[in-house]
Amino acid sequence: MPRKMSKEEITEKFENAKEILEKIVNNRQIPRNIRRLAEETINLLDDQSLSPAARAASAIQNIENMAYDPNMPIFARMWVWRCVAILEPIRD
Numbered sequence: 232m233p234r235k236m237s238k239e240e241i242t243e244k245f246e247n248a249k250e251i252l253e254k255i256v257n258n259r260q261i262p263r264n265i266r267r268l269a270e271e272t273i274n275l276l277d278d279q280s281l282s283p284a285a286r287a288a289s290a291i292q293n294i295e296n297m298a299y300d301p302n303m304p305i306f307a308r309m310w311v312w313r314c315v316a317i318l319e320p321i322r323d
Contacts, residue, residue: 236321241283244317245276248290251314252276255297255307262302268293287321294318 236244255261255269272293276286297303298311 241321244321245283245286248314248317249273249276251310251317254310258307260304261307262300265297265300265303265307268297272297282323283321284323287318291315291318 252269252273256266256273258266261269272290275281275293276290278286281289294311294314298308298315303311
């Protein structure tokens with residue numbers, strides 16, 4: 232059974248994921264609808280009313296929607312999969 236992450240580790244993972252999502256939000260080569268979803272995902276990761284696992288799971292769902300968008304540039308698709316890898320280990 233995997234060990235439970237500390238609050239600090241979870242916070243660090245959320246910050247790392249948000250940094251990647253910020254790259255997407257600020258890149259004008261990425262379509263507006265994807266940038267908007269990235270911004271919504273950042274806000275979701277900041278939502279303290281949800282548990283860390285719920286925030287991570289919801290963010291992963293949004294990120295996967297971005298990744299499968301046919302208009303997503305390949306370089307940015309690599310960023311979103313990195314983001315998923317960062318968030319996947321977060322559990323309650």
